[in-house]
Amino acid sequence: MLSYVIRRVLATLPVMGVVAVIVFLMLRLSPGDPAAIIAGDNATTADIIMIRERLGLDRPLAEQFVRWLGQLVSGDFGNSIYLERPVLGLIAERVEPTLALAVSTMAFAIVLALPMGVLAAWRAGSWIDQAIMALSVLAFSVPVFLIGYGLVIGLSLEMELLPVQGFVSLWDDPLAFLAHLVLPTVALGLVYTALLARITRATMLETLNEDFIRTARAKGLAETRVLILHALKNASVPIVTTIGTGIALLIGGVVVTESVFAIPGIGRLTIDAVLQRDYPVIQGVILVIAGVYVLVNLAIDLTYSFLDPRIRY
Amino acid sequence: MKRLLWASAVAVGLIMGSGVAKAQDRARTLRAVVHANLQILDPFWTTAFITGRHAYLIYDTLYGMDSHFAPKPQMAEGHEVLENGMVYRIKLRPDLRFHDGSAVRPQDVVASLKRWMARDPMGQQMAAVTASLDVVDERTFDIRLKERWGMVLDALAKPSNAPFIMPERVAQTPANTQSTETIGSGPFMFVRDEWKPGNRVLYRRNPDYKPRSEPADYLSGGKRALVEWVEWLYIPDHNTALAALTSGEIDYFEAPPLDFIPVLQRNRNIRVINIDSLGTQGVVRPNSLYPPFNDIRARQALAHLVKQEDFMRVVVGNPDLYRQFCGAFFLCGSGNPTEVGSEPYRQPDVEKAKQLLKEAGYNGEPIVVLQPTDRAQYNAAVMVLVQALRRAGVNVDVQAMDWSTLLTRRASRKPPLEGGYHIFLTTQNGPATSLPPTNTWFNSSCDRANPGWACDEELTKLVADWARESAPEARAPILDRIHRRAWETLPYIPYGQYTQPIAVRSNIHGVLEAGLPVYWNIEKR
Numbered sequence: 001m002l003s004y005v006i007r008r009v010l011a012t013l014p015v016m017g018v019v020a021v022i023v024f025l026m027l028r029l030s031p032g033d034p035a036a037i038i039a040g041d042n043a044t045t046a047d048i049i050m051i052r053e054r055l056g057l058d059r060p061l062a063e064q065f066v067r068w069l070g071q072l073v074s075g076d077f078g079n080s081i082y083l084e085r086p087v088l089g090l091i092a093e094r095v096e097p098t099l100a101l102a103v104s105t106m107a108f109a110i111v112l113a114l115p116m117g118v119l120a121a122w123r124a125g126s127w128i129d130q131a132i133m134a135l136s137v138l139a140f141s142v143p144v145f146l147i148g149y150g151l152v153i154g155l156s157l158e159m160e161l162l163p164v165q166g167f168v169s170l171w172d173d174p175l176a177f178l179a180h181l182v183l184p185t186v187a188l189g190l191v192y193t194a195l196l197a198r199i200t201r202a203t204m205l206e207t208l209n210e211d212f213i214r215t216a217r218a219k220g221l222a223e224t225r226v227l228i229l230h231a232l233k234n235a236s237v238p239i240v241t242t243i244g245t246g247i248a249l250l251i252g253g254v255v256v257t258e259s260v261f262a263i264p265g266i267g268r269l270t271i272d273a274v275l276q277r278d279y280p281v282i283q284g285v286i287l288v289i290a291g292v293y294v295l296v297n298l299a300i301d302l303t304y305s306f307l308d309p310r311i312r313y
Numbered sequence: 314m315k316r317l318l319w320a321s322a323v324a325v326g327l328i329m330g331s332g333v334a335k336a337q338d339r340a341r342t343l344r345a346v347v348h349a350n351l352q353i354l355d356p357f358w359t360t361a362f363i364t365g366r367h368a369y370l371i372y373d374t375l376y377g378m379d380s381h382f383a384p385k386p387q388m389a390e391g392h393e394v395l396e397n398g399m400v401y402r403i404k405l406r407p408d409l410r411f412h413d414g415s416a417v418r419p420q421d422v423v424a425s426l427k428r429w430m431a432r433d434p435m436g437q438q439m440a441a442v443t444a445s446l447d448v449v450d451e452r453t454f455d456i457r458l459k460e461r462w463g464m465v466l467d468a469l470a471k472p473s474n475a476p477f478i479m480p481e482r483v484a485q486t487p488a489n490t491q492s493t494e495t496i497g498s499g500p501f502m503f504v505r506d507e508w509k510p511g512n513r514v515l516y517r518r519n520p521d522y523k524p525r526s527e528p529a530d531y532l533s534g535g536k537r538a539l540v541e542w543v544e545w546l547y548i549p550d551h552n553t554a555l556a557a558l559t560s561g562e563i564d565y566f567e568a569p570p571l572d573f574i575p576v577l578q579r580n581r582n583i584r585v586i587n588i589d590s591l592g593t594q595g596v597v598r599p600n601s602l603y604p605p606f607n608d609i610r611a612r613q614a615l616a617h618l619v620k621q622e623d624f625m626r627v628v629v630g631n632p633d634l635y636r637q638f639c640g641a642f643f644l645c646g647s648g649n650p651t652e653v654g655s656e657p658y659r660q661p662d663v664e665k666a667k668q669l670l671k672e673a674g675y676n677g678e679p680i681v682v683l684q685p686t687d688r689a690q691y692n693a694a695v696m697v698l699v700q701a702l703r704r705a706g707v708n709v710d711v712q713a714m715d716w717s718t719l720l721t722r723r724a725s726r727k728p729p730l731e732g733g734y735h736i737f738l739t740t741q742n743g744p745a746t747s748l749p750p751t752n753t754w755f756n757s758s759c760d761r762a763n764p765g766w767a768c769d770e771e772l773t774k775l776v777a778d779w780a781r782e783s784a785p786e787a788r789a790p791i792l793d794r795i796h797r798r799a800w801e802t803l804p805y806i807p808y809g810q811y812t813q814p815i816a817v818r819s820n821i822h823g824v825l826e827a828g829l830p831v832y833w834n835i836e837k838r
Binding site for chain 1: 358473491548721739
């Protein structure tokens with residue numbers, strides 16, 4: 001397995017290289033100029049030219065790319081054009097809110113979705129199944145921002161139970177950390193709950209029709225044991241894939257949720273950088289997210305071998 | 314079990330204690346949602362409004378504008394005008410200190426002014442007429458002019474892109490390099506460790522700041538920091554900011570969208586305050602480099618199509634917040650409110666516009682109008698303009714883009730159909746707009762003017778003549794000539810004048826009408 005992991009990690013290098021080239025070219029070839037944005041609304045053309053020269057943005061594209069690649073190879077993602085602070089430091093500052101939201105969202109979704117999916121499959125065709133699927137479609141169809149605003153109006157403004165916006169670090173104030181996480185978790189978690197419940201139901205339906213389930217029931221095993229230990233475990237590969245992809249997506253940043261609840265996560269960092277053409281930050285964030293995707297996918301693949309002994313690397 | 318109970322009691326006590334401490338902090342903290350993300354700390358490196366507002370918290374200025382738009386001493390104790398107006402001798406107030414404890418010296422002031430003069434357009438005008446800046450003694454310095462210039466004090470009291478005073482070692486940073494230092498001598502201090510770009514900025518009251526004895530008036534007078542902390546929050550979603558203000562999580566909403574104003578006015582816990590008596594001026598900027606707008610008649614045609622009330626109804630909505638018509642390039646209600654020359658343009662005249670366009674040689678070519686879809690007010694104004702142009706038979710090519718792209722595009726001198734443009738819209742505000750030499754988009758110095766490159770030697774000469782004078786009676790006739798000429802050559806067409814109020818919780822008192830959000834004088838009761 002170790003050699004498989006090493007091979008997979010090495011295989012990511014060309015992938016990251018291609019990502020780096022595409023990101024660099026896409027940014028430089030798209031319209032927009034950080035020098036004009038830095039200079040501000042009242043700046044003269046001379047100001048903009050001066051700032052462009054100062055930032056090295058007037059240099060040939062190839063020269064800029066080689067310089068950036070040189071930095072990357074030495075582990076330096078460069079500095080933000082605006083803040084003049086290291087990109088990796090800026091990303092690190094945003095990890096806690098994003099990770100907290102990702103973990104709480106997936107935990108919320110798993111706790112709700114797995115029982116719902118199993119129940120729906122077990123009682124397939126009944127009113128329970130139909131109700132669960134109808135709720136799933138609803139949660140999946142309503143935009144996150146709408147759910148977010150609804151929760152803010154109901155739980156924050158009307159009932160005054162939870163804060164409207166913001167993020168507090170776990171290390172600064174654990175209670176405030178939890179209070180600030182509830183609304184975004186519910187708003188975002190409902191979508192993932194719906195997705196995961198549908199996947200769970202579908203895979204469970206397939207598994208429940210397998211011969212070994214019939215055998216287990218014929219042996220007189222309790223229905224709970226059949227459902228959880230035999231059916232759910234065997235149905236878990238697609239469920240784990242969905243959970244893993246969901247975590248990768250959440251770590252990549254959830255722009256709308258982070259904006260609606262003013263959470264300073266990676267999504268907000270990315271969108272702010274894109275709007276301001278902060279090239280080093282955009283490049284850095286995309287490379288880090290690409291790396292996270294590769295690692296999460298690797299972790300998912302490794303998990304398969306634990307869930308299904310037939311899978312060996 | 315006893316131990317567990319004891320530990321639980323201690324934990325609860327700590328949490329409660331921290332809650333009380335937080336409530337006390339909360340009572341001494343003004344939490345404000347600002348209009349943009351503070352990223353650049355150097356006010357001479359950018360003209361971004363957010364950086365200017367940050368600078369007003371931590372830096373001080375030699376002079377400050379009062380509510381009659383007259384420069385008043387701020388860090389300066391006073392000045393003498395010597396040698397027939399050729400030397401301004403300025404003396405600093407005693408005991409001025411930077412946040413690091415060092416004294417403010419004339420050397421710091423001279424270095425700061427030199428850095429500002431290298432970057433700011435008005436500073437550059439001042440540099441052109443300045444022979445030298447000389448330290449006289451430990452509190453005094455001279456500004457020695459090459460020629461008479463009546464704008465020295467106006468320049469030093471300039472509210473936007475102001476000449477903030479920094480320590481000499483910081484001010485010696487080359488003008489083409491961003492400084493990331495934040496040591497000023499202003500009423501608040503920047504708390505660097507708590508700065509989370511894209512989220513939060515924290516300022517602490519400067520305990521050593523000695524405010525002037527006069528009451529605060531616009532950007533002059535005593536800057537008394539009455540809260541211990543000022544916390545800026547960047548909440549990009551306006552609905553969230555509105556909800557946070559409604560729930561009391563924030564105290565101050567710097568730029569609520571104008572369509573929120575009726576909702577805010579209905580809430581008894583919130584007050585809507587106009588802090589800018591002059592307001593904001595909408596600007597339709599034609600590109601003077603290329604046909605048809607390199608022809609004066611095409612620009613006049615454009616002016617005949619602009620009905621300000623139409624723009625204001627769509628952009629602002631609430632009639633209490635805008636003027637039906639303002640023909641003053643230098644803002645109605647300012648010290649230079651003349652509207653002379655604007656008479657033919659009070660009502661739109663589509664037939665006249667068609668005729669002028671024809672005379673200017675316009676023959677149905679596409680007219681490229683830049684539309685920033687991510688700026689609601691500009692976007693709405695562009696749609697009104699496009700409709701007006703189409704009414705006159707103009708073939709409009711509306712090109713949608715984000716504001717960042719627009720800023721780049723408008724700086725392009727390429728032909729309109731090859732990556733350039735014909736028209737873009739913007740706004741300007743504040744006392745700088747009310748003076749001919751500092752009104753950004755009025756500058757008609759051709760290649761040295763801002764994008765759009767308005768070009769009129771006569772207008773430029775008249776503005777220079779006005780700036781040489783300092784007596785109001787000498788300036789008045791020149792101002793009339795400037796204004797008449799401007800409505801002929803049209804460096805830009807004003808599309809209305811409106812105000813952008815702020816919103817605060819009802820327990821916030823002492824908000825100053827300073828033309829921009831300032832955080833001294835504010836109390837939380």
